[in-house]
Amino acid sequence: xxxxxxxxxxxxxxxxxxxxxxxxxxxxxxxxxxxxxxxxxxxxxxxxxxxxxxxxxxxxxxxxxxxxxxxxxxxxxxxxxxxxxxxxxxxxxxxxxxxxxxxxxxxxxxxxxxxxxxxxxxxxxxxxxxxxxxxxxxxxxxxxxxxxxxxxxxxxxxxxxxxxxxxxxxxxxxxxxxxxxxxxxxxxxxxxxxxxxxxxxxxxxxxxxxxxxxxxxxxxxxxxxxxxxxxxxxxxxxxxxxxxxxxxxxxxxxxxxxxxxxxxxxxxxxxxxxxxxxxxxxxxxxxxxxxxxxxxxxxxxxxxxxxxxxxxxxxxxxxxxxxxxxxxxxxxxxxxxxxxxxxxxxxxxxxxxxxxxxxxxxxxxxxxxxxxxxxxxxxxxxxxxxxxxxxxxxxxxxxxxxxxxxxxxxxxxxxxxxxxxxxxxxxxxxxxxxxxxxxxxxxxxxxxxxxxxxxxxx
Numbered sequence: 001x002x003x004x005x006x007x008x009x010x011x012x013x014x015x016x017x018x019x020x021x022x023x024x025x026x027x028x029x030x031x032x033x034x035x036x037x038x039x040x041x042x043x044x045x046x047x048x049x050x051x052x053x054x055x056x057x058x059x060x061x062x063x064x065x066x067x068x069x070x071x072x073x074x075x076x077x078x079x080x081x082x083x084x085x086x087x088x089x090x091x092x093x094x095x096x097x098x099x100x101x102x103x104x105x106x107x108x109x110x111x112x113x114x115x116x117x118x119x120x121x122x123x124x125x126x127x128x129x130x131x132x133x134x135x136x137x138x139x140x141x142x143x144x145x146x147x148x149x150x151x152x153x154x155x156x157x158x159x160x161x162x163x164x165x166x167x168x169x170x171x172x173x174x175x176x177x178x179x180x181x182x183x184x185x186x187x188x189x190x191x192x193x194x195x196x197x198x199x200x201x202x203x204x205x206x207x208x209x210x211x212x213x214x215x216x217x218x219x220x221x222x223x224x225x226x227x228x229x230x231x232x233x234x235x236x237x238x239x240x241x242x243x244x245x246x247x248x249x250x251x252x253x254x255x256x257x258x259x260x261x262x263x264x265x266x267x268x269x270x271x272x273x274x275x276x277x278x279x280x281x282x283x284x285x286x287x288x289x290x291x292x293x294x295x296x297x298x299x300x301x302x303x304x305x306x307x308x309x310x311x312x313x314x315x316x317x318x319x320x321x322x323x324x325x326x327x328x329x330x331x332x333x334x335x336x337x338x339x340x341x342x343x344x345x346x347x348x349x350x351x352x353x354x355x356x357x358x359x360x361x362x363x364x365x366x367x368x369x370x371x372x373x374x375x376x377x378x379x380x381x382x383x384x385x386x387x388x389x390x391x392x393x394x395x396x397x398x399x400x401x402x403x404x405x406x407x408x409x410x411x412x413x414x415x416x417x418x419x420x421x422x423x424x425x426x427x428x429x430x431x432x433x434x435x436x437x438x439x440x441x442x443x444x445x446x447x448x449x450x451x452x453x454x455x456x457x458x
Contacts, residue, residue: 046094105146120177123252139244152284181255211272212330223283246276346404
């Protein structure tokens, strides 16, 4: 809407920019004399709005940005090519649209709390059931992407109100999710809706007890994806699921740890949640700043830059402190993998010295307690399965394998033998008859041989 006295300046601005427009007189008797409508490529919205402000269209005036499906015009095509070639505006919406979308992604308080509670309860059920499908379902309804993006947008555009709202909603979401998960897990345990169990033996729980640097990569990737989808105007639904992956299941594990009185479970999952929240905010803020978003008034750019750098520094410092924990877990994971690789290689070399024997499998079994396994990467048992021709015996093989695998107080070593049988059939009927006769013998061969040559714990 063009204010009184600004019509010529506005139209000249549009003409100079090569923009086609339609002008309609405004006769409602207010302070506006006309309404001008014009199509723009997405990349041109912010630059043209800046020119119009210089011409006198202030924030007190009405400017409405609508989505157009298609514009058929040679002049519009030339305008699109001009702004697509501008690297500073390629693939990004205007700052006004960015603020609007970020505000819309953060729902009202009551809806936000309700969806967070529901997603946390569903995630808790999925974790206790060890069901990945149920856990994924809980992520779909989690409304956590909005507050994270609102905080990032508020930082780069120096909008303190939006930043504070985003930060508060994130904190509230984590607290509500943990409380809902703890309450639901306590209810299940109290009324015996689930059998007595050790949560640390559940796969979905174990995955989130000892986070390593891979968890950091997931959270940073989610933050970058969220900010990119926001600044390009692409639907953020799927990206929201990605951010929920980093937050909802760990909060459910925290609640389960509280319900079952497991402080180490609460500690490990809490570190993961903190790292993920900080990393998502760091990645989102850095991505939007790198994309060129700045405050509307040029004299506030320096203030926004200082605030952004300060908040990024706080986030980086916090992540660095928590990374000590992540680094320790990553090292223990590496140490465990190295020990297992060395054991498998030693077993393969030992069995290879027996030409008629064939190594079938090497099974390495660790302690059930995930924390004991983290601090002591050595396995509890090593089970080696070897195939051999009938009648062959290798009495010294278990001792040799144990000597290679064990180093001081090493694992218990078991060697299991499986006889191999070759059947030569003259015809299909005879082959079927022989195989049906041999099937019971083959199925019981491993048990019989283990009785003759029992496992030897050393």
